[in-house]
Amino acid sequence: MADFRPAIGDEAQFLEDLFEHGLLLRTGTPGVYGRGSLFEDVRERFDALVTRAAASDESESLRFPPLLARHHLEATGYVGYFPHLAGTIFAFDGSEGDAVEQAERAARHDDWSEYQSMTDLVLVPAACYPVYQAIAARGPLPAGGTTIDAGGAYVFRREPAGDPARLQMFHQREMVRIGKPDAVAAWRDTWRDRAIEVLRRVGLDADVDVASDPFFGRPGRMLAANQRAQELKFEVTIPIASPVPTAVASFNYHQEHFVQSFGIELADGGVAHTACLGFGLERITLGLLRKHGLDPQQWPTAVRDELWAL
Amino acid sequence: MADFRPAIGDEAQFLEDLFEHGLLLRTGTPGVYGRGSLFEDVRERFDALVTRAAASDESESLRFPPLLARHHLEATGYVGYFPHLAGTIFAFDGSEGDAVEQAERAARHDDWSEYQSMTDLVLVPAACYPVYQAIAARGPLPAGGTTIDAGGAYVFRREPAGDPARLQMFHQREMVRIGKPDAVAAWRDTWRDRAIEVLRRVGLDADVDVASDPFFGRPGRMLAANQRAQELKFEVTIPIASPVPTAVASFNYHQEHFVQSFGIELADGGVAHTACLGFGLERITLGLLRKHGLDPQQWPTAVRDELWAL
Numbered sequence: 106m107a108d109f110r111p112a113i114g115d116e117a118q119f120l121e122d123l124f125e126h127g128l129l130l131r132t133g134t135p136g137v138y139g140r141g142s143l144f145e146d147v148r149e150r151f152d153a154l155v156t157r158a159a160a161s162d163e164s165e166s167l168r169f170p171p172l173l174a175r176h177h178l179e180a181t182g183y184v185g186y187f188p189h190l191a192g193t194i195f196a197f198d199g200s201e202g203d204a205v206e207q208a209e210r211a212a213r214h215d216d217w218s219e220y221q222s223m224t225d226l227v228l229v230p231a232a233c234y235p236v237y238q239a240i241a242a243r244g245p246l247p248a249g250g251t252t253i254d255a256g257g258a259y260v261f262r263r264e265p266a267g268d269p270a271r272l273q274m275f276h277q278r279e280m281v282r283i284g285k286p287d288a289v290a291a292w293r294d295t296w297r298d299r300a301i302e303v304l305r306r307v308g309l310d311a312d313v314d315v316a317s318d319p320f321f322g323r324p325g326r327m328l329a330a331n332q333r334a335q336e337l338k339f340e341v342t343i344p345i346a347s348p349v350p351t352a353v354a355s356f357n358y359h360q361e362h363f364v365q366s367f368g369i370e371l372a373d374g375g376v377a378h379t380a381c382l383g384f385g386l387e388r389i390t391l392g393l394l395r396k397h398g399l400d401p402q403q404w405p406t407a408v409r410d411e412l413w414a415l
Numbered sequence: 416m417a418d419f420r421p422a423i424g425d426e427a428q429f430l431e432d433l434f435e436h437g438l439l440l441r442t443g444t445p446g447v448y449g450r451g452s453l454f455e456d457v458r459e460r461f462d463a464l465v466t467r468a469a470a471s472d473e474s475e476s477l478r479f480p481p482l483l484a485r486h487h488l489e490a491t492g493y494v495g496y497f498p499h500l501a502g503t504i505f506a507f508d509g510s511e512g513d514a515v516e517q518a519e520r521a522a523r524h525d526d527w528s529e530y531q532s533m534t535d536l537v538l539v540p541a542a543c544y545p546v547y548q549a550i551a552a553r554g555p556l557p558a559g560g561t562t563i564d565a566g567g568a569y570v571f572r573r574e575p576a577g578d579p580a581r582l583q584m585f586h587q588r589e590m591v592r593i594g595k596p597d598a599v600a601a602w603r604d605t606w607r608d609r610a611i612e613v614l615r616r617v618g619l620d621a622d623v624d625v626a627s628d629p630f631f632g633r634p635g636r637m638l639a640a641n642q643r644a645q646e647l648k649f650e651v652t653i654p655i656a657s658p659v660p661t662a663v664a665s666f667n668y669h670q671e672h673f674v675q676s677f678g679i680e681l682a683d684g685g686v687a688h689t690a691c692l693g694f695g696l697e698r699i700t701l702g703l704l705r706k707h708g709l710d711p712q713q714w715p716t717a718v719r720d721e722l723w724a725l
Contacts, residue, residue, distance in 0.1 A: 107506060107508065107534075130477065130479075130549045130552070131549070131552050132479070132483070132484055132487075132545060132548060132549065133484040133486060133487060133548060133552075134484040134535055134536060137480055137482050137483075137484070137536065138480075139477055139478065139479045139545060139549045140477070140478045140479070141476075141477065142475070142476040142477070142478075145476070145478050165452070166451075166452040166455070167440065167449055167450065167451065167452070168449065168450045168452075168455050169440075169442070169449045169450070170447055170448075170569060170584035170585075171481055171569060171584065172444075172447050172571075172583065172584050173442070173447075174442055174443040174444040174447070176443060176524060177442075177443060178521075179521040179522060179524055182518075182522065184517060184518050184521035184522070184527065185514070185515075185518030185519075185521070185522065188507040188509075188514045188517055188518065188530075189506075189507055189514075191506065191507065192504045192505070192506050192534070192536075193504070193505045193506070193528075193531050194502045194503070194504065194505075194538065194571075195502070195503045195504075195505045195528075195531070195533070196417060196499075196501065196502050196503070196573045197498040197499055197501065197573075198417065199498075201631075201632045201633065204495075204498045204499075204631055204632060205495075207494060207495075207498055208492075208494050208495030208498065209495075211488075211489040211494035211495070212489060212492065212494070212495065214486060214489055216533070217494065217533075218503075218505075218532070218533035220498075221503050221505070221533065222528070223505070223526070223527075223528035223531065224417075224502070224573070225444055226444060226447065226502075226583070228504065235442060235449060238442060238443060239440045239441070239442065239449045242440070242441050242443075259480060259481060259569065261482075261504075263506045263507075263534070273482065273536070274480035274481065274482050275480075321511075321514055322511045322514060323511065
């Protein structure tokens with residue numbers, strides 16, 4: 106079982122407050138919470154604000170369920186980079202007798218794992234993963250490449266924690282740029298600046314810094330150092346309830362990684378790169394509730410106007 | 416591996432047409448598809464039509480991620496009734512050495528299942544399951560009970576198939592009524608009639624019939640017969656691309672099943688029952704595309720007015 110990260114600082118109290126006000130609902134397991142209508146309204150309003158900020162991208166809108174073909178996850182190297190975060194789908198594949206034994210164990214809350222077999226499906230680990238495969242399947246891209254808006258999609262990270270900002274299942278509002286290296290790098294940098302501006306407009310104290318992914322183990326430390334040295338990842342942070350600010354958006358330049366994993370090509374034969382950005386919609390919602398209070402009716406007019414205008 | 420159900424009738428051709436028009440996108444695995452913006456627009460518009468039809472319920476809106484505590488699934492008996500449909504979440508829980516071996520196998524697309532352990536999470540099998548647990552956790556209900564709108568939530572069924580109407584991950588628009596037996600049964604029947612009316616308003620040839628759940632194995636046949644005899648389940652069907660009409664909504668009276676599984680109580684000490692209804696939003700979207708054509712701009716004005724009005 107993955108290690109549970111206990112709450113620190115004000116995290117536990119903030120989570121209790123969220124439960125008490127019906128903003129989040131307990132489900133019996135850490136990092137998987139139901140949501141009241143007020144929480145969802147704020148999340149969707151911020152999502153809509155990102156949509157407005159993205160208008161000039163003229164992106165194509167695609168949506169994907171939170172499952173990915175296991176074969177595609179394997180092709181990206183994710184299992185090596187982030188084995189501790191991945192979730193795989195298992196299912197029953199036995200006889201009627203096995204089903205009876207499995208059911209009896211399950212009813213007693215005993216171990217029934219031996220009756221479950223690995224399927225060809227995994228949980229989506231980042232909302233951009235299904236995009237690369239779908240774009241590759243369409244065939245070569247026009248020379249200008251493409252920009253995909255993957256919406257606010259549920260993604261999974263195996264990180265049970267007491268911090269309400271560290272969920273096992275949460276919405277990433279994700280966009281992906283595929284095209285010539287210069288254009289892709291410029292798009293990533295534009296969005297990094299745009300994101301800070303959007304977050305500050307709703308009263309959040311957003312800062313940006315070079316960052317790295319949580320690569321696994323000792324070899325992962327070298328990967329992370331290399332990622333930082335090349336400035337391939339930026340994160341925007343805001344204060345929530347932790348002792349240090351929490352990352353709420355990331356801006357990632359993958360160079361040729363996904364292009365090679367999935368066989369993405371430009372029609373003119375040029376080299377394609379990819380970049381993506383993701384807003385952590387629950388974290389931003391939590392940041393707004395923490396900063397402006399648990400009752401959005403009482404938020405500053407300027408913030409309400411940004412979110413509830415239109 | 417679960418048996419793949421090959422397409423029959425016009426199912427395969429319809430799926431090809433949906434891919435060709437960009438309404439659905441291939442993901443490399445059957446029953447898990449990306450969606451173009453047109454498909455999503457129709458799905459969301461029908462969802463909004465249900466919301467309007469539900470206004471008089473004055474329900475409370477709650478939302479849940481597509482994961483459930485395994486303990487809760489076990490408590491409902493689902494593992495015994497539907498072992499063939501359930502999906503469980505496994506994750507890595509090994510050493511750095513295990514991680515290296517797992518990654519190497521995954522990169523070769525070899526079997527790496529031995530490094531995955533069962534977690535405390537499963538995929539949500541029906542959108543009402545998280546509701547019972549959340550309501551029980553709040554404590555006893557007022558005498559009138561409650562009505563919950565769980566929105567259009569992703570649910571999982573392990574049924575790989577060639578029929579585009581049989582998805583492994585799809586949106587159920589789900590509502591739940593908890594209260595005194597008479598009130599719950601009456602609500603279920605009202606919605607059964609209301610659903611037919613809503614579907615006919617958008618030009619679909621909706622019929623209703625007594626139905627049963629796909630209980631597993633030989634004992635399951637008796638459960639199903641009993642469910643039919645007591646008229647605990649109704650399904651509304653429409654023609655899509657299969658030789659026979661497809662179920663697109665179901666109306667289920669659970670009597671005391673979930674109340675006992677989760678310990679739901681009424682404050683006045685009276686007996687509580689539950690009922691739920693679910694619209695299969697992708698199936699209804701497919702039914703609309705099949706009936707009125709693949710270009711919603713060309714649909715009959717009366718249908719467009721119902722969906723795109725407001």
